[in-house]
Amino acid sequence: MIQVENVSKQYKLNKKQKKELKTTASSINAVNGISFECQPGRVFSLLGPNGAGKTTTLRMMSTILTPTNGDIKICGQSVTQNPTEVRRKIGFLTGSTNLYDRLNPEEIVKYFASLYGMDDKVFKERKEMLFDQMGIHEFSKKRIGQMSTGMKQKVSIARSMIHDPDVVIFDEPTSGLDVITAHNIIELIRDCKNAGKTVIFSSHIMSEVDLLCDDLAIIAKGDLVYQGTMDSFRQENSGISLTEAFIQTVDRNSTTHA
Numbered sequence: 001m002i003q004v005e006n007v008s009k010q011y012k013l014n015k016k017q018k019k020e021l022k023t024t025a026s027s028i029n030a031v032n033g034i035s036f037e038c039q040p041g042r043v044f045s046l047l048g049p050n051g052a053g054k055t056t057t058l059r060m061m062s063t064i065l066t067p068t069n070g071d072i073k074i075c076g077q078s079v080t081q082n083p084t085e086v087r088r089k090i091g092f093l094t095g096s097t098n099l100y101d102r103l104n105p106e107e108i109v110k111y112f113a114s115l116y117g118m119d120d121k122v123f124k125e126r127k128e129m130l131f132d133q134m135g136i137h138e139f140s141k142k143r144i145g146q147m148s149t150g151m152k153q154k155v156s157i158a159r160s161m162i163h164d165p166d167v168v169i170f171d172e173p174t175s176g177l178d179v180i181t182a183h184n185i186i187e188l189i190r191d192c193k194n195a196g197k198t199v200i201f202s203s204h205i206m207s208e209v210d211l212l213c214d215d216l217a218i219i220a221k222g223d224l225v226y227q228g229t230m231d232s233f234r235q236e237n238s239g240i241s242l243t244e245a246f247i248q249t250v251d252r253n254s255t256t257h258a
Helices: 015-021 054-061 083-089 105-115 120-134 149-161 179-194 206-212 230-236 242-256
Strands: 002-012 027-038 043-047 069-074 090-094 167-171 198-202 215-220 223-229
Touching (some): 002 054, 027 054, 027 069, 027 198, 027 215, 027 223, 043 054, 043 206, 054 069, 054 167, 083 090, 090 149, 105 120, 120 149, 120 179, 149 179, 179 198, 179 206, 198 206, 206 242, 215 230, 223 230, 223 242
Parallel strands (some): 043 215, 167 198
Antiparallel strands (some): 002 027, 002 069, 215 223
């Protein structure tokens, strides 16, 4: 389970940033006191336009960023008080792989398994399962620097999932990928849900959201402007597409804050 409790994130601005943003303020709020829960065995979609605070929120969940105020609990562990324990329980996958170019898939996945202190037998079983599922065996000895974007993303998935995390955070995981690789990731998300994991999924591809989402929240200008089940969102916006419903929800918020 993920519990986001009145979380805010504030960034201090330097002179250059103040000039770019045309402001005299010393700081800017990226996220403004948001709260929501993600339940096990369900896919929760966090949606928002660029700059809305969506990725900042996901990075706070993954302990990459620390909340300025509030807290996030992952399986009961606080990201502010017990970040190391939180990292043991999560898998975090983004659209940018940031893998080591000189290593091959087996070396990378083995390295991350060692960080989690995985038993060697358990590691080998998990690695075989993930490499089979993602079709990595055929290039498992190839250096990352020689791979395509799709190959790298498959390795990134294996790296993120090797320790069998209870909570999985997907931030634009299919961005820029070919249809087959994107399909593999969609199937992985379904498998995580069926295994009873807590899944939070962010995407600009509304067809993926429509396909996978059980619950959703929409964030705009750092504020939550919608929170509920996907079924409720569809019912409230019957007669228009999911994309149109999303745009209208964000636009209503923009008008309110204008």
